[in-house]
Amino acid sequence: MGSKGGCGCCSCLCGCLFSCLLSLIFQILFTVLVILALAAFIFWLLFRPNEVKFYVTDASLTQFNYTSNDNTLHYNLALNVSIRNPNKRIGIYYDRIEANAYYQDQRFDTETLTPFYQGHKNTTVLSPVFHGQQLLTLGSSEVSNFDSDKNNGIFGISLRLNIRIRAKLGWIKIGHFKSKIKCGLDVPLTSSGTSSASPFETTRCSFDL
Template sequence: MSAQVYPFAGSPAMSYVPQQNYDKQKMNGAAVGPIPPPATYRPPIHRQKPGCCRLFCSLLFCFFVTILALFGITILVMWLVLRPHVPSYSLQNIEFHSFNLTEQQNAYSLNSDVLYTLEASNPNKRIGIQYDEIDIYTFYAGDELGQSSIPAFYQGHRNTTILTSELKLVNATLSQSAGTILQSSIQSTTLVSLQIRVDVRARMKFGSYTSFHFWVHSICDVQFYPPTATTPASVTSKSCGHTR
């Protein structure tokens, strides 16, 4: 049998010497093994607790997020229940009782009596409309001729209301260019174009709740033949569109 060799005291397998005894053994001439690597010092980790300000900001943020979420859910539920629709307006008829243009020293003035008939439609099933004011502005070639108004009133659910407003102009001043064009149209009996702007300020009402004010603006284009000594004015076309 082969002899089993055990490592002797100076062999590499037995040469580990603790760090604290290394210098003493070296001074005594003893054989020492390799120097063990020094232990790495790791300072303890201190976890900093959140401050009061940071905690307050987090709670405040959560509070506002919750409020916004509840507000959004409320608006969504109300919309699903009420299904609101914007009311619509259209110009049904125009009657020119008078329409006279005069010229004095290159200045033009217009005397006119016009009756507008409007149709206001509320398509909502559960919402009424409280009108605060309806203003009607009349323009020709960029010049504002005048304004008429319709008093405040309430319109019920799914209701269509016919409204009338009279515009009386007495010596309404026109610019030189607009007066010249209108005078030429009257003398040649050609079409005259007017622009009618309807501004509606209203609120929605459902139950005992009244909403904030909102505006609806409509622009109507009207074309008509001006009146003559033998024939009254006649409207050939009118069309309206909502601007917002």
Template sequence: MPPYRLPPYHRQSPAVRLVNFLCAVLLTLVLIAGIILFVLWLSLRPHRPRFYLADFSIPSANRQSGLANLPVRFAVGEHNPNQKIGIYYDEIVASVYYGDQLVAKGPVMQPFYQAPKGDTPLLGQLTATGPTPTDPAWGRFSGELAAGNVAMRLLLTSTVQFQVKMWDTKHHRMKVECDFRMNGDGTLQQQDKNSQCALYF
């Protein structure tokens, strides 16, 4: 039986070793660049603002002649969660709905800039146009008002733009939707105070 022999060792040529070294260096650089880009993307990616319904009221909402010409007051808190990104807001328009019926609508905030990690109270006062006793929704509205449990909806619409370092992103159409319930005296129910509103872009 012939003795066992190890297979002969073939040394790589200098050219092959150089190619392997360059490939290893290239892959390492690609990995490092990928990690850096990922970290930059995380730090520069804009986070959406947050909105909270702080208060709402329609004084004398329980009068028999309807809501027409009554003041509609509300307060919404806005928070920018970004650490290094500011937000430009165009004019903010508010709309208040009972079901599908528009109760009040109008501009409530002029264009403004929200600094990073900043908070801005949005204080609105509108004039109600209905429902009135002649509206089809009045019967249901007055019944829910007498029961002290009226489902309402506040919409805020605007156009926003994020400021990332020295450049601005494209404009985004924004809609904030706050669903809440109103007491019989026209005030906001306690459980809906400071509730977070839905945000759509």
């Protein structure tokens, strides 16, 4: 009888210890979550990060010819891309910038731009130039769209930037982050410095982390 009572007491003690251990673990996890949430709130109060803004402020298209017999696009496109860092305490390292030009969802050129650091509340202008010729296979409906754009004097061209960035918070650097910037542009074709269409309008791009 005494032996059975001893085992019962042992089981009860083990159960209490296990319960106390679980309670301690939950308390530690809860404390860690509270600390992390508080740290994130303090970070936001100190730095108040704002989204970097991308605009295409100017576009010059002096050649955009497509020959269907050899499926070749001849092009000469120059852009000015304005990047605004509105943050007061956050600097940004642009470690890699890949600029891609698309027409009717087909890429016709890629340019790699020079990496740079952008300080607080700073605006930087990039000037990618796409020039050359590229094999581009357009179907009959796409060729019809091209002819329509040519008649209107405005081509729907998409600029897509693939960038890899790091953030600088005081002396701390964090990253790397990969981001995609998309800019849907209506670019007038100019000839001899003049265009029959409306001038290019500054276009804001979408930012996607």
